[in-house]
Amino acid sequence: MSPLRYRLLQRLRDDGPVSRAELAARLDVPRSRLAAELDTLTDDGLVREAGLAASRGGRRSPLIELDPGLRLAAVDLGATSLDVEITNGSLETVAAYSEQVDIGEGPRVLLRRVNDLLAKARADGAYDRLLSIGIGIPGPVSFRDGVPISPPIMPGWDHFPLRELLGRDHSCPVAVDNDVNIMAIGERHGGVARSVDTVLFVKIGTGIGCGIHIDGAMFRGPDGCAGDIGHIQVDPDGWPCSCGNTGCLEAHFGGAALTRDALAAARDHSSPALAARLAEHGTVTPLDVAEGAAAGDLACIALIRDGGNRLGVVLAGLVSFINPSMIVIGGGLAGLGHVLLAEIRSVVYRRSLPMATGNLPVVLSELGPRAGVIGAAVLASDLAYGQPL
Amino acid sequence: MSPLRYRLLQRLRDDGPVSRAELAARLDVPRSRLAAELDTLTDDGLVREAGLAASRGGRRSPLIELDPGLRLAAVDLGATSLDVEITNGSLETVAAYSEQVDIGEGPRVLLRRVNDLLAKARADGAYDRLLSIGIGIPGPVSFRDGVPISPPIMPGWDHFPLRELLGRDHSCPVAVDNDVNIMAIGERHGGVARSVDTVLFVKIGTGIGCGIHIDGAMFRGPDGCAGDIGHIQVDPDGWPCSCGNTGCLEAHFGGAALTRDALAAARDHSSPALAARLAEHGTVTPLDVAEGAAAGDLACIALIRDGGNRLGVVLAGLVSFINPSMIVIGGGLAGLGHVLLAEIRSVVYRRSLPMATGNLPVVLSELGPRAGVIGAAVLASDLAYGQPL
The missing domain is CATH 3.30.420.40 (ATPase, nucleotide binding domain)
Structure with a gap:
């Protein structure tokens, strides 16, 4: 069983605002335990109370929701294209950018282009601070280590410390996966699967x-x-x-x-x-x-x-x-x-x-070319919300 | 995380007798919670105290072990052979029987032959009561339903209610799987894997x-x-x-x-x-x-x-x-x-x-022809000890 923190944040991400009573029922935990966890998450700035639930006869219960100020970055780096989206904690798009790239330009150039787009998003007011970043790249990846492994069409990328460098540049955790996996994650989260x-x-x-x-x-x-x-x-x-x-x-x-x-x-x-x-x-x-x-x-x-x-x-x-x-x-x-x-x-x-x-x-x-960036956002949120890996 | 009951019984099965202190440490649970669970298991006749652990300076702690009277049946039914073993709760062989069979004789005949061997084991004093039975058969199985599904070399077996009939005959739960899966389970439990x-x-x-x-x-x-x-x-x-x-x-x-x-x-x-x-x-x-x-x-x-x-x-x-x-x-x-x-x-x-x-x-x-019967015993014990399926 995953930790309560992750299950709770994942529920709020996927189901939207919900009352304490409903949340306790869906997560199958005592209300006292839920209350303690919600206090911690509120202190951490991840959740907040938001208005009152529709009455069902008794006292109206306040709704719990993800803090609307949460921001995640989703990056889908392909052989010839770069897609970057900033989303809120529920994976709704706040800003989106696309560019043509050539993966053959090498990791330093492409890391700079990713950072340039993220800087542009920040300048556009899409975020102040990122909770986490999810990125997919077109080659084999050691997910555990956050580095490409002998990627055939990515000269110069072997063992390039992508997770470490992106994390340092943005002071947040980063998940690196291959392009196919993030598409699979996207399609299972919001597509036909x-x-x-x-x-x-x-x-x-x-x-x-x-x-x-x-x-x-x-x-x-x-x-x-x-x-x-x-x-x-x-x-x-x-x-x-x-x-x-x-x-x-x-x-x-x-x-x-x-x-x-x-x-x-x-x-x-x-x-x-x-x-x-x-x-x-x-x-x-x-x-x-x-x-x-x-x-x-x-x-x-x-x-x-x-x-x-x-x-x-x-x-x-x-x-x-x-x-x-x-x-x-x-x-x-x-x-x-x-x-x-x-x-x-x-x-x-x-x-x-x-x-x-x-x-x-x-x-x-169902998601076509957007599967990757959606999956990268899911990956980013799973990381930020504490999914056991 | 699996329930404590299963993890505890599995530990005792695989590691042998162990002190309360050691068990609490290995299972990473508070001693009070462990004590309550052990009380229940003792009442159920599954575990007991057995002598004292070797002293490590302080007071000697009583050892906990599986009740030595527990009995499981492991059955490996092949196309031409039938192997039956009775084991104790730690999967040590108490009695073993082998016969030549012809799977083409059909399910009623072969079920009777399985029952005949189990009756012989009982007459031999190998058991009074079985905790559970694990059986492997040489064809596709719906593990959930405990029935063969269109097995190509087993005429007459399609959807034969093997789990239900064996369970009724022996008043215990039964797990039915295919021969390859039980061998894989055996090899991973006690073999090279x-x-x-x-x-x-x-x-x-x-x-x-x-x-x-x-x-x-x-x-x-x-x-x-x-x-x-x-x-x-x-x-x-x-x-x-x-x-x-x-x-x-x-x-x-x-x-x-x-x-x-x-x-x-x-x-x-x-x-x-x-x-x-x-x-x-x-x-x-x-x-x-x-x-x-x-x-x-x-x-x-x-x-x-x-x-x-x-x-x-x-x-x-x-x-x-x-x-x-x-x-x-x-x-x-x-x-x-x-x-x-x-x-x-x-x-x-x-x-x-x-x-x-x-x-x-x-x-x-490593286990050769015994892989199947060992795996069937593991399957039987997992079922009896409450492994989440």
Whole structure:
């Protein structure tokens, strides 16, 4: 059982203002114990009394709420984009900023850009003091140590002391996680996976990764690198992968693989839609494949179906292994939409045990590009409110 | 945090007799609270005082121990064997029985045979009254409901009310789980995985299954069928599988697949050792392959290596996904030994992230054929001692 402090603050965050009586009932604690905890939290400036609850016949009870002045920072640093939001203690957005970045510029430059946006938010009056910061980055992270670990697309970031430096700059605790995990946390907090305890969130971007919730908690694995499904083998005789092995899922599907295959289909004219796009723009993108498929180009449809099939086989294996209650597909390539989803579903349902898939929804992310920043805010608040880690 | 009652009984089970002072310290509870709980447990007949602890200078403190009269039943029902043990509350064997069975005889016959062995144990004086029963069966189980669910090799068992009938016959609570899970529980309690929190236990028998511990707890999945890795696809153009799909792991490795391949190698004389065995005995078994390999027969070595490779690829994917701290290989075919283990290790280490495998032991089961019955006893005691499920 988590400590009362965390459960109480989490309740106020997610349910809004509530009377003492109601709060004691929901948390299942004696009112005297609740009163003592609320005194401490009031002294700490985290909660306050706010007006009176609607009467239910007896004496009206004062409402308890999170102090409206609480401020959290949520940062979603991607390979090419930086999103920063300032929220109140209930995770409502107070200010939001987005910029294009290039993760290849290295950690010092990007840390400065994060700090510049946070300074701008402060100058705009979004906050005076931050309770905590949650940040997601596009590579493997040691969650325990708050540092990136050999991130393949982030040169110069290996073991960069991100948590320590951000914490020092803003005098508050910081949680660092990978981009897929914060999206998974966001989707489970406020998206399609709300209240689902065991769920796989699959991000299809340039690469492919998976965020795992087990029994209601984010599962990162003993070494913090659980969910790295992009390097599961799908074909022993397949494409070489950037990791040095062959036939990895990521070498066959995902933004990079799809761009490679789309270019080939454009060059050999097996796809009239992609050939036209190549002639016009000098290049083709996964978005072109999606548009080609929507317009009925058979080669584009085949590319998406083949990718969905590859991913579906991997997910079918994970369904047999972990028996989740839901699979959520997110990330940029979730935009490939229902052709992709139909293929994934078809493979998962065909290849997994009936017992595991009898009631298994495979659905698209609801929060789309905002999943990450919402998850980072959840992470920040969990840290500030004292979630046991 | 688990209830004090369970933590206390579990301590006494695993650590043996201990003084009140020591117990209070280990459980981190005030002595007054401990005393009240011990009074209740003494009244319930579960614990008692037993002699005095060795003096450490002051007054000698009485030792607390589980009542030595407690009795649990552990049942491991396999496809061809039935093992029953009666243990005391500390899981020490009081009596043990084994019989050959045929799971195809159906649930009524096999339930009677379980009851016959339990009646024999009672007649032998092994128990008067059972606190609880733990039983493992060779097929998928709804742990929550205590019934088999569409078990492929157990005709007539689907939804057979095993827990209810056994409980009624012996007037005690019963826990029903699958054979792989009880082996995993046994190995983590008293075998090579002791004190490891996130472990995969892989059973290679006729088929292949996996028992999963996550963060110290058995993970069965929302529908109770987690760990069914035998039907993960290893080759889209592979062998047809009994499940109706093609290219499942089990269709390529495991007792059934190895027997098929060994027979082929004997018939086409690609394996002199197997050909000789076939001529002599009229059939070949996985044991013959193990012996052929040990004697240097190249085709036998190749069969084991190929199987280890198939399993290794699947395990590498699961390592990337769940990032366990240990993999344990058990079941009858673990007897294929170090050729098998070397191949599995080679593939897992080559194909998984360095971060995930930097410190990942892949080892053989220590408990061998006793893993199941030990796990069933653990399960029985957890149930009797009030583990939160």
